[in-house]
Amino acid sequence: MLTSDDLAFFSVLTTSKSLAESARKLNVTPPAVTQRLRALEEKVGVRLIDRSGRHLRLTEEGSLVASHSVIVSDAIDSLTEALADRKGAVRGHLRVAAPHGFGRIYVAPVVEAFAREHRGATATLQLSDHPTALIVDSYEVVVHIGASAHLDQVVTTLAPNNRILCASPEYLTSAAPITTPADLARHRCLVVRENEEDVTLWRFKGSRQESATVRVNPVMSSNDGAVIRDWALAGQGIMMRSEWAVAEDLAEGRLRQVLPNWKLPSADIVAILGSRHGRSARTAAFLTMLRQSLKPLPWSADPAEKPGQ
Known part of the structure; x- marks a missing residue:
């Protein structure tokens, strides 16, 4: 009869690439892991792991035991949490x-x-x-x-x-004036491509609640917001970033807010x-x-x- 300790041990094996890795996780020697696995297989009467290759591979019976190990482990964790939460x-x-x-x-x-x-x-x-x-x-x-x-x-x-539109003082000094969102279509823009959001469509709300939308054609883009910030600091163009990411740069004058009277969707x-x-x-x-x-x-x-x- 399998015990919860047996299932916990087998769960470690199934999440490891080798018996040596399992031994490190369990803080025992590799021979101790091999011996315990052999004893477990003798207990159930079937081979659970194919150890012929470089990596551990579950047999059909091993996959069955592994699936039940997860169920039992989750049940034990849930019970432990419930008892702890009571206290x-x-x-x-x-x-x-x-x-x-x-x-x-x-x-x-x-x-x-x-x-x-x-x-x-x-x-x-x-x-x-x-x-x-x-x-x-x-x-x-x-x-x-x-x-x-x-x-x-x-x-x-x-x-x-808040989301904030900003650029370096150097860029804004040399570039054409920006008085409305429509002006952005003629400027160098930088965008962060972090998800499936349409990051080139910038939406604004004016002080009188009027709406404006502009499609920018980014000259540079990256999936890393820190990279976009560095490019903006280097004077490469205008970017839209979260307030938390640029507040210090704005306070220190390294960046300036663009179109401060127009609000972007919050994040x-x-x-x-x-x-x-x-x-x-x-x-x-x-x-x-x-x-x-x-x-x-x-x-x-x-x-x-x-x-x-």
Whole structure:
């Protein structure tokens, strides 16, 4: 009869490329892993893993055991979480995904603070160019900038974030004047291609709520927002970026806002919650810490809104 320990052991094997890798994960020697696998196969009476090649390959019976290992492991994790939540304990493994730039600057420090404060929990932060393209239910929290396409998921707003049109003083001094959005069609524009959004169609709302749309023809584009910022700082053209990414450059005069009387669609910072983990104590604790870290807004251009002011 297989035990939960047997299934946990086999689950490690199925997520490893070799027995040596499994041994490292289990903190035992490779011969110990081989011996335990042999004992497990003797217990069930069938071969579970084909070890003839360079990589581990599940047999048909091994795939069956692996699928049940996941079910049992999830059930044990859910029970453990439920019992911990009853006591208000923050335990288990927190899985967070976030965009590269924002995640590195604003999310990573909070994950570190969470792990330091809650010693009974562990944490993983996955930084990605497209965090929402990941399997959302594999994470407790997916931090996203802008509207979410996951309409069936729980989405909570963490902080407001405006989009800003800006360029270097050098570019604006030498270029033709920009008084209306239509003028942008004749300017050098830089765009970030981060997702399936139509990034060359720029939409504006005027001070009298009038709308304007302009199709720009980008002279340079990249999937990395930091690269676009560097190009704008070098005087290559006009870019649209989130306020959090350019607030310091604007405050220091390295960039200037273009068409300040025209507003772009906002791109609020939101958290998409995995359906299985949305109410766990560790998720609630992490979201509280993340919200606190963003209040007041660390990138606000208003000195009165700065932390410690």
